[in-house]
Amino acid sequence: MTSSTKAAPARRRRARRGEGERLREEVLTAARDLLAETGSEAAVSIRAVADRVGVTPPSIYLHFPDKEALLEEVCGEVFARLDAAMEAAAQGAESPFAGLRERGLAYVRFAIENPEHYRLVLMRRQDLGIGPTNLKELAAQGAFAHLVDSVRACQEIGAFVPGEDPTRVALALWAAAHGVAALLIAHPWLVGDDAEALMTRVIEATGMGIALSGRTDPVSGLQLLAALDANAD
Amino acid sequence: MTSSTKAAPARRRRARRGEGERLREEVLTAARDLLAETGSEAAVSIRAVADRVGVTPPSIYLHFPDKEALLEEVCGEVFARLDAAMEAAAQGAESPFAGLRERGLAYVRFAIENPEHYRLVLMRRQDLGIGPTNLKELAAQGAFAHLVDSVRACQEIGAFVPGEDPTRVALALWAAAHGVAALLIAHPWLVGDDAEALMTRVIEATGMGIALSGRTDPVSGLQLLAALDANAD
DNA sequence: TCGCTAACCTAACGCCGATAACTTCCGAGA
DNA sequence: TCTCGGAAGTTATCGGCGTTAGGTTAGCGA
Numbered sequence: 001m002t003s004s005t006k007a008a009p010a011r012r013r014r015a016r017r018g019e020g021e022r023l024r025e026e027v028l029t030a031a032r033d034l035l036a037e038t039g040s041e042a043a044v045s046i047r048a049v050a051d052r053v054g055v056t057p058p059s060i061y062l063h064f065p066d067k068e069a070l071l072e073e074v075c076g077e078v079f080a081r082l083d084a085a086m087e088a089a090a091q092g093a094e095s096p097f098a099g100l101r102e103r104g105l106a107y108v109r110f111a112i113e114n115p116e117h118y119r120l121v122l123m124r125r126q127d128l129g130i131g132p133t134n135l136k137e138l139a140a141q142g143a144f145a146h147l148v149d150s151v152r153a154c155q156e157i158g159a160f161v162p163g164e165d166p167t168r169v170a171l172a173l174w175a176a177a178h179g180v181a182a183l184l185i186a187h188p189w190l191v192g193d194d195a196e197a198l199m200t201r202v203i204e205a206t207g208m209g210i211a212l213s214g215r216t217d218p219v220s221g222l223q224l225l226a227a228l229d230a231n232a233d
Numbered sequence: 234m235t236s237s238t239k240a241a242p243a244r245r246r247r248a249r250r251g252e253g254e255r256l257r258e259e260v261l262t263a264a265r266d267l268l269a270e271t272g273s274e275a276a277v278s279i280r281a282v283a284d285r286v287g288v289t290p291p292s293i294y295l296h297f298p299d300k301e302a303l304l305e306e307v308c309g310e311v312f313a314r315l316d317a318a319m320e321a322a323a324q325g326a327e328s329p330f331a332g333l334r335e336r337g338l339a340y341v342r343f344a345i346e347n348p349e350h351y352r353l354v355l356m357r358r359q360d361l362g363i364g365p366t367n368l369k370e371l372a373a374q375g376a377f378a379h380l381v382d383s384v385r386a387c388q389e390i391g392a393f394v395p396g397e398d399p400t401r402v403a404l405a406l407w408a409a410a411h412g413v414a415a416l417l418i419a420h421p422w423l424v425g426d427d428a429e430a431l432m433t434r435v436i437e438a439t440g441m442g443i444a445l446s447g448r449t450d451p452v453s454g455l456q457l458l459a460a461l462d463a464n465a466d
Numbered sequence: 467t468c469g470c471t472a473a474c475c476t477a478a479c480g481c482c483g484a485t486a487a488c489t490t491c492c493g494a495g496a
Numbered sequence: 497t498c499t500c501g502g503a504a505g506t507t508a509t510c511g512g513c514g515t516t517a518g519g520t521t522a523g524c525g526a
Contacts, residue, residue: 017492020504040358046483058485059505067483115358123356123419125273125348133422171423172434179412186356189366190404201405205442212441213434250523253473279514289475291516300514 012054024063026053032074039116044071071120078117082110083143096153097207103150104177104203107143111181112195119185122178139167147174154211161214169210176206245287257296259286265307272349277304304353311350315343316376329386330440336383337410337436340376344414345428352418355411372400380407387444394447402443409439 015022030052034044046067050057064070089106093099111118132138139148147170154160160169180199184191191198248255263285267277279300283290297303322339326332344351365371372381384399384406393402413432417424424431 014491014504017503023504045481047481056506057483058507061484062504119356119358123352123415125352125419135423135425138423168427168430168434172431172438175412175416175431175435176409176439177412178416179408179410182356182415183408183411186358189360190368190371192368194401197401198405198408201401201443201446202408202439205405205446206409206435206439207442208445209438209440209442210434212445213438247474247522248472250472256473278512280512290514291476292474294515295473 020062023053023055023059027060027063027070028073028077031070032077035074035116041071041116041120075117075121078114079121082107083146085110086143087146090150095159096150096157097159097211100150100154100173100207101203103147104173104207105199107177108181108184108199108203112184115185118181123182123185135167135171139170144170144174159211164214172210173206176202253295256286256288256292260293260296260303261306261310264303265310268307268349274304274349274353308350308354311347312354315340316379318343319376320379323383328392329383329390330392330444333380333383333387333406333440334436336380337406337440338432340410341414341417341432341436345417348418351414356415356418368400368404372403377403377407392444397447405443406436406439409435
């Protein structure tokens with residue numbers, strides 16, 4: 001549909017002997033650009049990628065076992081920036097709890113900025129992906145590990161009750177943020193321009209709810225709110 | 234792959250004169266069964282459905298404009314049961330707040346029981362679906378309308394601070410529940426057999442967080458928790 | 467019995483992911 | 497300088513997909 005007049009013999013020059021890896025990089029950038037430009041997985045066909053690079057479809061398979069692997073690597077590149085973005089957002093936070101909130105907001109914003117990548121990685125059924133295959137593995141690396149650390153810090157200052165598995169708490173917080181992200185991506189019309197308000201509300205509410213849950217000491221709501229935004233207990 | 238030996242001329246008897254609608258129903262049930270059995274959108278191809286019914290692919294188009302419309306109707310049938318399931322779950326609740334929790338749990342359980350239907354309807358980009366196109370429309374019908382009512386009831390008994398738009402609050406609660414559902418569907422390995430624990434934690438936390446947010450009166454945490462599970466203020 | 471038309475079917479188009487087998491051509495070794 | 501192995505592609509093709517154009521059959525009213 002888009003300028004595929006078929007008569008596009010703008011062939012790419014064949015790579016020299018040891019430079020076979022060059023095509024691999026060109027394919028990756030072509031796929032990445034195509035996904036970013038169209039915002040649609042369907043637009044990133046092997047044929048479209050090959051055409052953009054100036055090569056025939058089977059050549060792709062010299063460097064990637066299948067389409068899935070190609071998309072996975074493209075998304076992997078994008079998601080590699082997630083951890084850094086979340087940590088940067090939490091940098092100036094006044095308290096661990098505030099850091100948690102900033103991380104959550106950065107997470108949802110990242111999803112909004114890379115909607116199709118997010119959808120490919122986190123909104124498709126993936127029973128046995130390349131990534132971690134259980135919660136413990138996930139908790140040991142990247143952004144989720146930092147999230148768990150952040151939860152632990154909240155427990156240490158008393159914002160969260162200690163004793164609960166920080167990994168499970170982090171999973172709950174992740175699920176809430178993921179809900180906002182997934183909803184915004186799948187149904188942008190639902191929220192309109194109030195995406196920021198929604199993500200703030202959900203993330204803060206879930207965080208405060210976890211802070212409140214399990215408490216048996218008669219802490220007042222105001223005390224709790226104050227404690228959450230303070231550095232000390 | 235599955236018994237498509239091609240030599241399956243078990244042709245269906247052509248419908249009589251006024252009974253053209255019969256094929257439509259047969260196509261719907263075939264598609265529904267196929268989706269339920271395989272749990273995969275890809276398995277529900279026009280050709281596979283036609284084959285199961287005992288008809289040729291183009292015949293499908295006599296009753297459905299395209300594949301999308303067929304899937305939409307199949308999912309619509311399933312989702313028609315969601316509202317009833319949520320209301321039934323909230324029936325015996327001791328308080329509006331408990332009703333909110335039961336509704337949320339029922340929602341996630343519904344998603345787990347119909348994962349592929351849920352994924353088709355709520356985890357794919359749908360800029361202009363047949364359904365409601367803005368939040369107000371959505372708030373006026375079905376399960377979401379009941380959720381909004383439930384939020385309003387929580388405001389009336391003082392569990393939630395009044396003044397906030399109940400629709401927005403309901404949206405936030407929905408997002409949190411959706412996060413759990415979407416995570417469980419896309420990455421079942423993450424949670425293992427603790428799905429119930431995760432959904433309970435997220436739903437309760439978000440509800441309590443919303444109950445706490447916006448409060449300026451020095452209500453104690455314990456008082457608040459107690460109030461949430463009581464019928465009266 | 468005729469003929470209209472509802473209810474199908476046959477054939478085909480253009481797309482897709484993927485594979486087998488062929489060609490080109492660089493560059494190291496004789 | 498010539499050769500020839502193998503890296504870096506190509507051509508041809510398969511089976512499957514959604515969808516469309518146009519032909520065929522059979523039941524029912526006249």
